[in-house]
Amino acid sequence: MIHMRTRAAFVLGLILCGTSTVAQEKPAVKLEVDLRDAAKRIYHARMEFPVTRGPLTLVYPKWIPGEHAPNGPIVDVTGLHFRADGKEIEWRRDLVDLYAFHCEITAGITKLEATLDYLLPTEEGTAGAPSASAKVAVLPWNLVVLYPDGAKSDDVKFAASVRVPEGWKFATALQPAVGAGRTDGLAEFETVSLTTLVDSPLLAGAFFKTYDLSPGQKPEHRLNIAADSAMATKISTDQVQHLRQLVAETGALFGARHYRHYDFLLAMTDHLQPNGLEHHESSDNRVPEKTFLDPDALDGFIDLLPHEFFHSWNGKYRRPAGLATANYQEPMKDDLLWVYEGLTQYYGVILASRSGFWTPAQLRETLATTAAYLNDWPGRTWRDLEDTAISSPLLYTARGGGASWRRAADYYDESTLIWLEADTIIRRESKGKSSLDDFCKRFHGTENGVIRIAPYTLNDVVAAMNAIAPYDWKKFFEERIHSHGPGAPLGGLENSGWKLVFNETMNDHQRAKEETDHIADVSFSLGFSVHGPGGDDASGVVDVIPGSPAAKAGLAAAMKLVAVNGRRWSPDGLREAISAAKKGKEPIELLVENEEYFQTVAIDYHGGEKYPHLEKTGGADVLSEIIKRQAAEVGTSK
Protein backbone atom coordinates (compact mmCIF):
# COMPACT_ATOMS: atom_id res chain seq x y z
CA MET A 1 0.00 0.00 0.00
CA ILE A 2 1.09 3.50 0.19
CA HIS A 3 0.35 6.54 1.47
CA MET A 4 -0.47 8.49 4.11
CA ARG A 5 2.96 9.80 4.32
CA THR A 6 4.65 10.07 7.65
CA ARG A 7 7.22 12.59 6.60
CA ALA A 8 7.89 11.46 3.16
CA ALA A 9 6.88 7.93 3.96
CA PHE A 10 3.79 6.43 2.52
CA VAL A 11 1.50 4.19 4.26
CA LEU A 12 0.34 2.15 1.46
CA GLY A 13 -1.77 -0.77 1.63
CA LEU A 14 -1.90 -3.65 -0.51
CA ILE A 15 -3.92 -6.58 -1.12
CA LEU A 16 -4.17 -10.00 -2.43
CA CYS A 17 -4.51 -11.19 -5.80
CA GLY A 18 -5.82 -14.20 -7.26
CA THR A 19 -7.36 -16.12 -9.96
CA SER A 20 -10.76 -15.46 -11.31
CA THR A 21 -12.09 -18.78 -12.34
CA VAL A 22 -15.63 -19.86 -11.83
CA ALA A 23 -16.80 -22.09 -9.03
CA GLN A 24 -16.26 -25.77 -9.39
CA GLU A 25 -17.55 -28.38 -6.96
CA LYS A 26 -18.91 -26.24 -4.15
CA PRO A 27 -21.68 -23.76 -4.83
CA ALA A 28 -20.65 -20.15 -4.47
CA VAL A 29 -21.47 -18.04 -1.45
CA LYS A 30 -24.08 -15.49 -2.45
CA LEU A 31 -23.18 -12.01 -1.24
CA GLU A 32 -25.46 -8.97 -1.51
CA VAL A 33 -24.08 -5.61 -0.43
CA ASP A 34 -26.26 -2.56 -0.08
CA LEU A 35 -24.38 0.75 -0.24
CA ARG A 36 -27.50 2.91 -0.30
CA ASP A 37 -26.81 4.08 3.27
CA ALA A 38 -23.18 4.92 2.50
CA ALA A 39 -23.79 8.61 3.22
CA LYS A 40 -25.00 7.51 6.67
CA ARG A 41 -21.78 5.51 6.99
CA ILE A 42 -23.42 2.07 7.05
CA TYR A 43 -22.86 -0.79 4.61
CA HIS A 44 -25.37 -3.67 4.78
CA ALA A 45 -24.42 -7.18 3.76
CA ARG A 46 -26.27 -10.46 3.35
CA MET A 47 -24.62 -13.78 2.63
CA GLU A 48 -25.92 -17.25 1.85
CA PHE A 49 -23.58 -20.12 2.68
CA PRO A 50 -24.13 -23.68 1.48
CA VAL A 51 -23.84 -25.73 4.69
CA THR A 52 -24.09 -29.28 6.03
CA ARG A 53 -24.95 -30.61 9.46
CA GLY A 54 -22.40 -30.08 12.24
CA PRO A 55 -20.41 -27.30 13.88
CA LEU A 56 -19.59 -24.32 11.66
CA THR A 57 -17.19 -21.44 12.27
CA LEU A 58 -17.29 -18.34 10.11
CA VAL A 59 -14.46 -15.80 10.30
CA TYR A 60 -14.05 -12.13 9.46
CA PRO A 61 -10.89 -11.18 7.48
CA LYS A 62 -8.13 -10.12 9.85
CA TRP A 63 -4.83 -9.86 7.93
CA ILE A 64 -5.54 -7.57 5.00
CA PRO A 65 -3.33 -7.90 1.93
CA GLY A 66 -1.41 -4.74 1.20
CA GLU A 67 -1.99 -3.45 4.67
CA HIS A 68 0.45 -6.06 5.96
CA ALA A 69 -1.30 -6.02 9.31
CA PRO A 70 -3.98 -7.79 11.41
CA ASN A 71 -6.27 -4.77 11.20
CA GLY A 72 -9.56 -6.05 9.77
CA PRO A 73 -11.96 -3.59 11.49
CA ILE A 74 -13.95 -6.16 13.50
CA VAL A 75 -15.03 -3.57 16.07
CA ASP A 76 -17.49 -2.07 13.58
CA VAL A 77 -19.10 -5.34 12.49
CA THR A 78 -22.58 -5.04 13.95
CA GLY A 79 -26.08 -6.47 13.56
CA LEU A 80 -24.73 -9.96 13.04
CA HIS A 81 -27.42 -12.61 12.59
CA PHE A 82 -27.30 -16.20 11.41
CA ARG A 83 -30.57 -17.64 10.16
CA ALA A 84 -31.82 -20.78 8.42
CA ASP A 85 -35.30 -21.43 7.08
CA GLY A 86 -36.34 -18.12 8.64
CA LYS A 87 -35.22 -19.12 12.13
CA GLU A 88 -32.48 -17.52 14.17
CA ILE A 89 -29.36 -19.61 14.79
CA GLU A 90 -27.38 -18.70 17.86
CA TRP A 91 -23.70 -17.84 17.43
CA ARG A 92 -20.94 -17.42 19.96
CA ARG A 93 -17.70 -15.56 19.42
CA ASP A 94 -14.52 -17.53 20.00
CA LEU A 95 -12.98 -16.80 23.39
CA VAL A 96 -9.49 -16.36 21.96
CA ASP A 97 -9.93 -15.44 18.30
CA LEU A 98 -12.31 -12.49 18.32
CA TYR A 99 -12.65 -12.69 14.53
CA ALA A 100 -14.34 -16.13 14.68
CA PHE A 101 -18.04 -16.95 15.18
CA HIS A 102 -19.20 -20.46 16.03
CA CYS A 103 -22.61 -21.99 15.41
CA GLU A 104 -24.22 -25.41 15.00
CA ILE A 105 -25.99 -26.50 11.85
CA THR A 106 -28.71 -29.03 12.54
CA ALA A 107 -29.99 -31.82 10.30
CA GLY A 108 -31.86 -30.76 7.21
CA ILE A 109 -30.35 -27.28 6.92
CA THR A 110 -28.49 -26.72 3.65
CA LYS A 111 -28.33 -22.94 3.52
CA LEU A 112 -27.24 -20.45 6.19
CA GLU A 113 -28.09 -16.79 5.88
CA ALA A 114 -25.67 -14.38 7.56
CA THR A 115 -26.37 -10.67 7.74
CA LEU A 116 -24.24 -7.87 9.11
CA ASP A 117 -23.93 -4.11 9.08
CA TYR A 118 -20.53 -2.52 8.81
CA LEU A 119 -20.39 0.89 10.54
CA LEU A 120 -17.91 3.17 8.80
CA PRO A 121 -15.73 5.39 10.97
CA THR A 122 -15.57 9.04 10.00
CA GLU A 123 -12.05 9.57 11.21
CA GLU A 124 -8.86 7.57 11.43
CA GLY A 125 -8.45 5.69 14.67
CA THR A 126 -8.54 2.31 16.32
CA ALA A 127 -11.69 1.42 14.38
CA GLY A 128 -9.92 1.45 11.02
CA ALA A 129 -9.99 3.86 8.12
CA PRO A 130 -13.03 5.75 6.82
CA SER A 131 -14.20 4.44 3.45
CA ALA A 132 -17.15 6.68 2.65
CA SER A 133 -17.96 10.38 2.53
CA ALA A 134 -21.38 11.89 1.84
CA LYS A 135 -20.82 11.51 -1.92
CA VAL A 136 -18.13 8.82 -2.32
CA ALA A 137 -18.04 5.19 -1.21
CA VAL A 138 -15.20 2.71 -1.45
CA LEU A 139 -16.04 -0.93 -0.85
CA PRO A 140 -13.11 -3.14 0.02
CA TRP A 141 -15.15 -6.36 0.13
CA ASN A 142 -13.24 -7.67 3.16
CA LEU A 143 -15.24 -5.13 5.22
CA VAL A 144 -18.46 -7.05 4.67
CA VAL A 145 -17.63 -10.73 4.25
CA LEU A 146 -17.39 -13.81 6.41
CA TYR A 147 -15.98 -17.10 5.20
CA PRO A 148 -15.58 -20.63 6.57
CA ASP A 149 -12.74 -20.95 9.04
CA GLY A 150 -9.72 -22.75 7.64
CA ALA A 151 -10.74 -22.44 3.99
CA LYS A 152 -8.21 -21.17 1.48
CA SER A 153 -9.35 -17.90 -0.01
CA ASP A 154 -8.65 -19.32 -3.49
CA ASP A 155 -11.09 -22.17 -2.83
CA VAL A 156 -14.14 -20.24 -1.58
CA LYS A 157 -16.21 -18.83 -4.41
CA PHE A 158 -18.39 -15.75 -4.12
CA ALA A 159 -21.18 -14.50 -6.37
CA ALA A 160 -21.41 -10.87 -5.29
CA SER A 161 -23.85 -8.12 -6.11
CA VAL A 162 -24.16 -4.52 -5.02
CA ARG A 163 -26.73 -1.78 -4.87
CA VAL A 164 -25.42 1.79 -4.98
CA PRO A 165 -27.37 4.96 -4.11
CA GLU A 166 -29.67 6.21 -6.83
CA GLY A 167 -27.85 8.21 -9.46
CA TRP A 168 -24.39 7.05 -8.36
CA LYS A 169 -21.98 5.35 -10.70
CA PHE A 170 -19.30 2.83 -9.86
CA ALA A 171 -16.24 0.99 -11.12
CA THR A 172 -14.52 -2.23 -10.07
CA ALA A 173 -12.15 -4.73 -11.62
CA LEU A 174 -14.90 -7.35 -11.32
CA GLN A 175 -16.72 -8.15 -14.54
CA PRO A 176 -20.52 -8.22 -14.69
CA ALA A 177 -22.12 -11.65 -14.27
CA VAL A 178 -22.94 -13.36 -17.53
CA GLY A 179 -26.30 -12.12 -18.74
CA ALA A 180 -26.69 -9.72 -15.84
CA GLY A 181 -28.37 -6.44 -16.46
CA ARG A 182 -28.54 -3.65 -13.98
CA THR A 183 -32.11 -3.62 -12.79
CA ASP A 184 -33.46 -1.85 -9.77
CA GLY A 185 -29.98 -0.46 -9.13
CA LEU A 186 -28.65 -3.98 -8.65
CA ALA A 187 -25.34 -4.94 -10.24
CA GLU A 188 -24.37 -8.62 -10.24
CA PHE A 189 -20.79 -9.73 -10.74
CA GLU A 190 -19.00 -12.77 -12.08
CA THR A 191 -18.42 -15.59 -9.61
CA VAL A 192 -14.86 -15.34 -8.34
CA SER A 193 -12.70 -16.69 -5.56
CA LEU A 194 -12.69 -14.83 -2.27
CA THR A 195 -9.10 -13.92 -3.14
CA THR A 196 -10.20 -12.13 -6.28
CA LEU A 197 -13.20 -10.55 -4.58
CA VAL A 198 -11.07 -9.02 -1.83
CA ASP A 199 -8.58 -8.02 -4.54
CA SER A 200 -11.25 -6.11 -6.50
CA PRO A 201 -12.67 -3.21 -4.47
CA LEU A 202 -15.50 -1.09 -5.81
CA LEU A 203 -15.53 2.70 -6.05
CA ALA A 204 -18.87 4.48 -6.25
CA GLY A 205 -19.89 8.10 -6.20
CA ALA A 206 -22.39 10.78 -7.06
CA PHE A 207 -19.81 12.63 -9.15
CA PHE A 208 -18.02 10.14 -11.33
CA LYS A 209 -15.85 10.28 -14.41
CA THR A 210 -13.80 7.71 -16.32
CA TYR A 211 -10.76 8.38 -18.52
CA ASP A 212 -9.37 5.97 -21.11
CA LEU A 213 -5.63 5.62 -20.52
CA SER A 214 -4.78 3.31 -23.41
CA PRO A 215 -7.18 4.26 -26.23
CA GLY A 216 -7.67 1.56 -28.83
CA GLN A 217 -5.33 -0.87 -27.07
CA LYS A 218 -5.65 -4.12 -25.15
CA PRO A 219 -5.57 -4.62 -22.27
CA GLU A 220 -7.64 -1.60 -21.40
CA HIS A 221 -6.52 0.88 -18.74
CA ARG A 222 -8.87 3.36 -17.11
CA LEU A 223 -8.80 6.09 -14.51
CA ASN A 224 -12.09 6.16 -12.57
CA ILE A 225 -12.64 9.18 -10.34
CA ALA A 226 -15.38 9.54 -7.74
CA ALA A 227 -15.22 12.89 -6.00
CA ASP A 228 -17.07 15.13 -3.60
CA SER A 229 -17.74 17.57 -6.45
CA ALA A 230 -18.14 17.41 -10.24
CA MET A 231 -15.29 19.90 -10.59
CA ALA A 232 -12.82 17.59 -8.88
CA THR A 233 -13.46 14.78 -11.37
CA LYS A 234 -12.06 16.86 -14.22
CA ILE A 235 -8.36 16.54 -14.79
CA SER A 236 -6.24 18.31 -17.35
CA THR A 237 -5.18 16.97 -20.73
CA ASP A 238 -1.59 17.06 -19.47
CA GLN A 239 -2.41 14.84 -16.51
CA VAL A 240 -4.21 12.36 -18.76
CA GLN A 241 -1.16 12.36 -21.04
CA HIS A 242 1.15 11.64 -18.10
CA LEU A 243 -1.05 8.72 -17.04
CA ARG A 244 -1.07 7.34 -20.57
CA GLN A 245 2.70 7.70 -20.63
CA LEU A 246 2.80 5.83 -17.32
CA VAL A 247 0.93 2.92 -18.93
CA ALA A 248 3.38 2.95 -21.83
CA GLU A 249 6.39 3.14 -19.46
CA THR A 250 5.27 0.03 -17.57
CA GLY A 251 4.98 -1.76 -20.91
CA ALA A 252 8.56 -0.80 -21.75
CA LEU A 253 9.77 -1.68 -18.26
CA PHE A 254 8.19 -5.11 -17.76
CA GLY A 255 7.15 -6.38 -21.18
CA ALA A 256 4.29 -8.32 -19.56
CA ARG A 257 1.06 -7.52 -17.74
CA HIS A 258 -0.77 -9.59 -15.16
CA TYR A 259 -4.33 -8.37 -15.51
CA ARG A 260 -7.28 -8.58 -17.88
CA HIS A 261 -7.64 -4.81 -17.69
CA TYR A 262 -6.45 -2.24 -15.17
CA ASP A 263 -8.64 0.26 -13.34
CA PHE A 264 -7.21 3.04 -11.21
CA LEU A 265 -9.94 3.78 -8.65
CA LEU A 266 -9.43 7.29 -7.35
CA ALA A 267 -11.55 8.74 -4.54
CA MET A 268 -11.12 12.50 -4.33
CA THR A 269 -12.46 13.71 -1.01
CA ASP A 270 -11.14 15.45 2.08
CA HIS A 271 -13.04 12.99 4.27
CA LEU A 272 -11.03 9.83 3.66
CA GLN A 273 -7.49 9.36 4.86
CA PRO A 274 -5.09 9.77 1.91
CA ASN A 275 -3.95 6.27 1.07
CA GLY A 276 -3.41 3.75 -1.65
CA LEU A 277 -3.98 0.02 -1.71
CA GLU A 278 -2.72 -2.16 -4.50
CA HIS A 279 -4.53 -4.92 -6.33
CA HIS A 280 -3.84 -7.08 -9.33
CA GLU A 281 -6.28 -5.43 -11.71
CA SER A 282 -6.96 -2.16 -9.93
CA SER A 283 -5.83 0.09 -7.11
CA ASP A 284 -7.78 1.87 -4.39
CA ASN A 285 -6.41 5.42 -4.24
CA ARG A 286 -7.67 8.18 -1.97
CA VAL A 287 -6.52 11.80 -2.13
CA PRO A 288 -7.85 15.22 -1.10
CA GLU A 289 -10.66 16.60 -3.27
CA LYS A 290 -8.67 19.39 -4.90
CA THR A 291 -5.42 17.49 -5.44
CA PHE A 292 -5.37 18.11 -9.19
CA LEU A 293 -6.19 21.79 -8.71
CA ASP A 294 -3.48 22.51 -6.15
CA PRO A 295 0.15 22.16 -7.29
CA ASP A 296 1.35 21.77 -3.69
CA ALA A 297 -1.07 18.94 -2.99
CA LEU A 298 -0.25 17.33 -6.31
CA ASP A 299 3.46 17.38 -5.49
CA GLY A 300 2.81 15.21 -2.46
CA PHE A 301 0.65 12.63 -4.19
CA ILE A 302 1.96 12.39 -7.70
CA ASP A 303 3.86 9.16 -7.20
CA LEU A 304 0.83 7.50 -5.58
CA LEU A 305 -0.66 6.18 -8.84
CA PRO A 306 2.71 5.03 -10.27
CA HIS A 307 3.44 3.32 -6.94
CA GLU A 308 0.14 1.44 -6.78
CA PHE A 309 0.33 0.50 -10.46
CA PHE A 310 3.87 -0.89 -10.05
CA HIS A 311 2.50 -3.09 -7.26
CA SER A 312 0.44 -5.04 -9.80
CA TRP A 313 3.77 -6.61 -10.75
CA ASN A 314 5.71 -6.18 -7.51
CA GLY A 315 3.52 -7.24 -4.62
CA LYS A 316 0.57 -8.82 -6.38
CA TYR A 317 2.16 -11.01 -9.07
CA ARG A 318 5.57 -11.43 -7.38
CA ARG A 319 5.17 -11.56 -3.60
CA PRO A 320 7.43 -12.47 -0.69
CA ALA A 321 6.58 -16.02 0.39
CA GLY A 322 5.77 -14.80 3.90
CA LEU A 323 3.03 -12.55 2.52
CA ALA A 324 1.52 -15.13 0.18
CA THR A 325 -0.84 -16.54 2.80
CA ALA A 326 -3.63 -19.07 2.28
CA ASN A 327 -6.34 -16.86 3.75
CA TYR A 328 -6.88 -13.71 5.81
CA GLN A 329 -6.52 -15.32 9.21
CA GLU A 330 -3.03 -16.67 8.60
CA PRO A 331 -0.44 -14.21 9.94
CA MET A 332 1.79 -12.47 7.43
CA LYS A 333 5.54 -12.16 7.74
CA ASP A 334 6.62 -8.68 6.76
CA ASP A 335 10.43 -8.95 6.73
CA LEU A 336 10.76 -8.52 2.93
CA LEU A 337 8.66 -5.36 2.74
CA TRP A 338 11.84 -3.51 1.81
CA VAL A 339 11.48 -5.35 -1.53
CA TYR A 340 7.68 -5.36 -1.74
CA GLU A 341 7.25 -1.73 -0.73
CA GLY A 342 10.82 -0.52 -1.12
CA LEU A 343 11.38 -1.41 -4.77
CA THR A 344 7.86 -0.12 -5.45
CA GLN A 345 8.65 3.16 -3.73
CA TYR A 346 11.78 3.55 -5.85
CA TYR A 347 9.98 2.85 -9.11
CA GLY A 348 6.99 4.94 -8.07
CA VAL A 349 9.35 7.88 -7.97
CA ILE A 350 11.19 6.90 -11.15
CA LEU A 351 8.01 6.23 -13.13
CA ALA A 352 6.47 9.50 -11.94
CA SER A 353 9.50 11.18 -13.48
CA ARG A 354 9.61 9.10 -16.67
CA SER A 355 5.90 9.77 -17.20
CA GLY A 356 6.34 13.53 -16.92
CA PHE A 357 4.51 14.15 -13.64
CA TRP A 358 7.69 15.41 -12.04
CA THR A 359 10.45 17.53 -13.50
CA PRO A 360 14.00 16.35 -12.71
CA ALA A 361 14.36 19.29 -10.31
CA GLN A 362 11.19 18.32 -8.43
CA LEU A 363 12.42 14.75 -8.15
CA ARG A 364 15.75 15.92 -6.75
CA GLU A 365 14.09 18.10 -4.13
CA THR A 366 11.97 15.14 -3.05
CA LEU A 367 14.96 12.81 -2.88
CA ALA A 368 16.89 15.42 -0.90
CA THR A 369 14.23 15.62 1.82
CA THR A 370 14.02 11.83 1.96
CA ALA A 371 17.77 11.38 2.25
CA ALA A 372 18.08 14.20 4.77
CA TYR A 373 15.58 12.97 7.31
CA LEU A 374 16.73 9.38 7.05
CA ASN A 375 20.32 10.50 7.53
CA ASP A 376 19.42 12.71 10.46
CA TRP A 377 17.06 10.61 12.56
CA PRO A 378 18.84 8.59 15.26
CA GLY A 379 16.36 5.68 15.43
CA ARG A 380 18.60 3.44 13.37
CA THR A 381 21.11 3.27 16.22
CA TRP A 382 18.80 0.78 17.94
CA ARG A 383 16.49 -0.42 15.16
CA ASP A 384 17.69 -1.60 11.75
CA LEU A 385 15.71 -1.19 8.54
CA GLU A 386 14.55 -4.81 8.51
CA ASP A 387 12.98 -4.32 11.92
CA THR A 388 10.90 -1.44 10.57
CA ALA A 389 9.55 -3.92 8.00
CA ILE A 390 8.93 -6.71 10.51
CA SER A 391 7.19 -4.17 12.76
CA SER A 392 5.11 -2.59 10.02
CA PRO A 393 1.75 -3.47 11.65
CA LEU A 394 2.87 -1.32 14.58
CA LEU A 395 4.53 1.48 12.64
CA TYR A 396 1.71 2.16 10.16
CA THR A 397 -0.41 3.53 12.95
CA ALA A 398 2.32 5.03 15.13
CA ARG A 399 1.86 8.68 16.07
CA GLY A 400 4.20 11.42 14.82
CA GLY A 401 5.62 12.12 18.26
CA GLY A 402 8.82 10.15 18.78
CA ALA A 403 9.09 9.14 15.11
CA SER A 404 12.74 10.14 14.83
CA TRP A 405 13.67 7.85 17.74
CA ARG A 406 11.09 5.13 17.11
CA ARG A 407 11.61 5.21 13.30
CA ALA A 408 8.70 5.28 10.87
CA ALA A 409 7.79 2.89 8.05
CA ASP A 410 11.26 3.58 6.70
CA TYR A 411 11.30 0.49 4.46
CA TYR A 412 9.56 2.73 1.93
CA ASP A 413 11.86 5.73 1.73
CA GLU A 414 15.13 4.18 2.80
CA SER A 415 14.70 1.39 0.29
CA THR A 416 14.43 4.08 -2.39
CA LEU A 417 18.03 4.96 -1.58
CA ILE A 418 19.09 1.31 -1.47
CA TRP A 419 17.49 0.40 -4.80
CA LEU A 420 18.93 3.55 -6.35
CA GLU A 421 22.35 2.37 -5.25
CA ALA A 422 21.68 -1.12 -6.65
CA ASP A 423 20.62 0.45 -9.95
CA THR A 424 23.82 2.50 -10.17
CA ILE A 425 25.95 -0.56 -9.34
CA ILE A 426 24.33 -2.63 -12.11
CA ARG A 427 24.95 0.22 -14.55
CA ARG A 428 28.56 0.50 -13.42
CA GLU A 429 29.33 -3.23 -13.35
CA SER A 430 27.73 -3.80 -16.75
CA LYS A 431 29.46 -0.74 -18.20
CA GLY A 432 26.13 0.82 -19.01
CA LYS A 433 24.65 -2.19 -20.80
CA SER A 434 22.18 -3.15 -18.05
CA SER A 435 20.16 -1.51 -15.31
CA LEU A 436 17.64 -2.34 -12.61
CA ASP A 437 15.02 -2.19 -15.38
CA ASP A 438 16.48 -5.47 -16.68
CA PHE A 439 15.99 -7.02 -13.26
CA CYS A 440 12.32 -5.94 -13.33
CA LYS A 441 11.87 -7.46 -16.77
CA ARG A 442 13.43 -10.73 -15.66
CA PHE A 443 11.77 -10.92 -12.25
CA HIS A 444 8.31 -9.47 -12.95
CA GLY A 445 7.97 -9.54 -16.71
CA THR A 446 7.22 -13.22 -17.27
CA GLU A 447 3.90 -15.03 -17.90
CA ASN A 448 2.21 -12.26 -19.83
CA GLY A 449 -1.54 -12.27 -19.20
CA VAL A 450 -1.35 -14.71 -16.28
CA ILE A 451 -2.96 -13.62 -13.02
CA ARG A 452 -1.46 -15.49 -10.11
CA ILE A 453 0.91 -15.08 -7.18
CA ALA A 454 4.49 -16.12 -7.80
CA PRO A 455 6.12 -16.14 -4.35
CA TYR A 456 9.81 -15.42 -3.83
CA THR A 457 12.52 -15.46 -1.19
CA LEU A 458 15.49 -13.16 -0.72
CA ASN A 459 17.64 -15.79 -2.45
CA ASP A 460 15.42 -15.54 -5.54
CA VAL A 461 15.94 -11.77 -5.61
CA VAL A 462 19.70 -12.20 -5.23
CA ALA A 463 19.83 -14.82 -8.00
CA ALA A 464 17.89 -12.60 -10.41
CA MET A 465 20.14 -9.62 -9.59
CA ASN A 466 23.22 -11.78 -10.23
CA ALA A 467 21.84 -12.86 -13.57
CA ILE A 468 21.78 -9.20 -14.61
CA ALA A 469 25.11 -8.13 -13.10
CA PRO A 470 27.30 -10.48 -11.01
CA TYR A 471 27.99 -8.87 -7.63
CA ASP A 472 27.80 -9.85 -3.97
CA TRP A 473 24.18 -8.78 -3.79
CA LYS A 474 23.39 -10.78 -0.68
CA LYS A 475 26.08 -8.93 1.25
CA PHE A 476 24.99 -5.65 -0.34
CA PHE A 477 21.39 -6.01 0.84
CA GLU A 478 22.12 -7.55 4.22
CA GLU A 479 24.60 -4.84 5.13
CA ARG A 480 22.03 -2.18 4.37
CA ILE A 481 18.97 -3.73 5.97
CA HIS A 482 20.95 -4.51 9.14
CA SER A 483 22.89 -1.25 9.32
CA HIS A 484 22.94 0.85 12.48
CA GLY A 485 24.59 3.73 10.72
CA PRO A 486 25.96 6.21 11.16
CA GLY A 487 23.63 7.84 8.71
CA ALA A 488 21.49 6.63 5.83
CA PRO A 489 22.76 4.67 2.80
CA LEU A 490 23.64 7.58 0.51
CA GLY A 491 25.90 5.64 -1.88
CA GLY A 492 23.25 5.63 -4.61
CA LEU A 493 23.05 9.42 -4.66
CA GLU A 494 26.84 9.65 -4.80
CA ASN A 495 27.06 7.04 -7.58
CA SER A 496 24.39 8.85 -9.55
CA GLY A 497 26.33 12.11 -9.52
CA TRP A 498 24.62 13.94 -6.64
CA LYS A 499 25.29 14.70 -3.00
CA LEU A 500 23.18 15.91 -0.13
CA VAL A 501 23.85 19.52 0.88
CA PHE A 502 22.13 22.05 3.15
CA ASN A 503 21.65 25.76 2.67
CA GLU A 504 19.26 28.53 3.67
CA THR A 505 17.03 28.19 0.60
CA MET A 506 13.78 26.42 1.38
CA ASN A 507 13.42 22.99 -0.26
CA ASP A 508 10.50 23.10 -2.74
CA HIS A 509 9.12 19.71 -1.76
CA GLN A 510 9.32 20.56 1.93
CA ARG A 511 7.59 23.89 1.29
CA ALA A 512 4.73 22.15 -0.56
CA LYS A 513 4.41 19.60 2.21
CA GLU A 514 4.39 22.27 4.91
CA GLU A 515 1.62 24.08 3.02
CA THR A 516 -0.58 21.03 2.68
CA ASP A 517 0.14 19.50 6.09
CA HIS A 518 0.11 22.82 8.01
CA ILE A 519 3.40 22.02 9.65
CA ALA A 520 6.48 24.17 10.23
CA ASP A 521 9.57 22.00 9.96
CA VAL A 522 12.89 23.25 11.31
CA SER A 523 14.27 19.75 11.81
CA PHE A 524 17.64 20.37 10.20
CA SER A 525 18.42 23.51 12.19
CA LEU A 526 16.74 23.53 15.63
CA GLY A 527 15.64 19.89 15.36
CA PHE A 528 11.86 19.90 15.61
CA SER A 529 8.61 20.27 13.69
CA VAL A 530 5.42 21.87 14.94
CA HIS A 531 1.78 22.03 13.83
CA GLY A 532 1.04 25.44 12.38
CA PRO A 533 -1.59 27.81 13.73
CA GLY A 534 -5.13 26.71 12.83
CA GLY A 535 -6.14 23.14 12.20
CA ASP A 536 -5.95 20.20 14.56
CA ASP A 537 -3.50 20.27 17.45
CA ALA A 538 -2.49 23.84 16.55
CA SER A 539 0.98 24.75 17.82
CA GLY A 540 1.59 21.24 19.13
CA VAL A 541 5.20 20.11 18.75
CA VAL A 542 5.13 17.06 16.45
CA ASP A 543 8.55 15.62 17.16
CA VAL A 544 11.91 16.68 18.55
CA ILE A 545 14.99 14.90 17.24
CA PRO A 546 17.09 13.45 20.08
CA GLY A 547 20.47 15.16 20.31
CA SER A 548 19.29 18.25 18.39
CA PRO A 549 19.69 21.77 19.80
CA ALA A 550 15.96 21.85 20.65
CA ALA A 551 16.15 18.52 22.48
CA LYS A 552 19.19 19.61 24.46
CA ALA A 553 17.34 22.76 25.48
CA GLY A 554 14.41 20.73 26.85
CA LEU A 555 11.78 20.86 24.10
CA ALA A 556 9.65 17.70 23.77
CA ALA A 557 6.87 16.38 21.55
CA ALA A 558 3.31 17.35 22.56
CA MET A 559 4.38 20.61 24.22
CA LYS A 560 2.62 23.60 22.69
CA LEU A 561 4.63 26.42 21.21
CA VAL A 562 3.33 29.79 22.37
CA ALA A 563 5.93 32.43 21.54
CA VAL A 564 9.35 32.87 19.97
CA ASN A 565 11.60 35.57 21.43
CA GLY A 566 8.65 37.08 23.28
CA ARG A 567 6.28 37.33 20.30
CA ARG A 568 3.33 35.00 19.58
CA TRP A 569 4.83 32.37 17.32
CA SER A 570 4.19 31.94 13.60
CA PRO A 571 6.09 29.83 11.05
CA ASP A 572 7.62 32.94 9.49
CA GLY A 573 8.52 34.39 12.90
CA LEU A 574 10.22 31.16 13.89
CA ARG A 575 12.32 31.22 10.73
CA GLU A 576 13.20 34.87 11.21
CA ALA A 577 14.40 34.10 14.72
CA ILE A 578 16.63 31.30 13.46
CA SER A 579 18.05 33.57 10.82
CA ALA A 580 18.61 36.45 13.25
CA ALA A 581 20.35 34.21 15.80
CA LYS A 582 23.01 33.44 13.23
CA LYS A 583 24.30 36.98 13.60
CA GLY A 584 24.17 37.11 17.39
CA LYS A 585 25.04 35.20 20.55
CA GLU A 586 21.70 35.23 22.33
CA PRO A 587 19.77 31.94 22.43
CA ILE A 588 16.43 31.59 20.66
CA GLU A 589 13.80 31.66 23.40
CA LEU A 590 10.69 29.57 23.01
CA LEU A 591 7.79 29.99 25.41
CA VAL A 592 6.06 26.63 25.57
CA GLU A 593 3.08 25.21 27.37
CA ASN A 594 3.35 21.74 28.94
CA GLU A 595 -0.20 20.99 30.02
CA GLU A 596 -1.01 23.71 32.60
CA TYR A 597 2.60 24.80 33.04
CA PHE A 598 4.53 27.36 31.02
CA GLN A 599 8.28 27.26 30.59
CA THR A 600 10.97 28.93 28.55
CA VAL A 601 13.20 26.81 26.34
CA ALA A 602 16.40 28.64 25.41
CA ILE A 603 18.03 27.12 22.34
CA ASP A 604 21.67 28.05 21.93
CA TYR A 605 21.80 27.67 18.15
CA HIS A 606 23.49 30.01 15.69
CA GLY A 607 23.81 27.92 12.51
CA GLY A 608 21.04 29.63 10.54
CA GLU A 609 18.26 28.01 8.56
CA LYS A 610 19.09 24.67 6.93
CA TYR A 611 17.21 22.96 4.13
CA PRO A 612 18.31 19.92 2.14
CA HIS A 613 19.08 19.87 -1.59
CA LEU A 614 21.01 17.74 -4.04
CA GLU A 615 24.11 19.22 -5.62
CA LYS A 616 26.16 17.80 -8.50
CA THR A 617 29.34 15.99 -7.47
CA GLY A 618 31.12 16.43 -10.79
CA GLY A 619 30.64 12.76 -11.64
CA ALA A 620 28.36 11.53 -14.44
CA ASP A 621 24.70 12.46 -13.95
CA VAL A 622 23.37 8.89 -13.82
CA LEU A 623 20.19 10.00 -12.03
CA SER A 624 19.09 11.97 -15.08
CA GLU A 625 19.75 8.87 -17.21
CA ILE A 626 17.63 6.71 -14.91
CA ILE A 627 14.59 9.00 -15.10
CA LYS A 628 14.62 9.43 -18.89
CA ARG A 629 11.48 8.36 -20.71
CA GLN A 630 11.90 4.77 -21.94
CA ALA A 631 8.75 4.32 -24.02
CA ALA A 632 7.81 6.31 -27.12
CA GLU A 633 6.09 9.56 -26.23
CA VAL A 634 2.33 9.15 -26.02
CA GLY A 635 0.31 11.87 -27.72
CA THR A 636 -2.47 13.85 -26.12
CA SER A 637 -5.14 13.06 -28.73
CA LYS A 638 -8.24 11.26 -27.59
Ligand SMILES: [Zn+2]
Ligand atom coordinates in the same frame (compact mmCIF):
# COMPACT_ATOMS: atom_id res chain seq x y z
ZN1 LIG B 1 2.98 0.10 -1.62
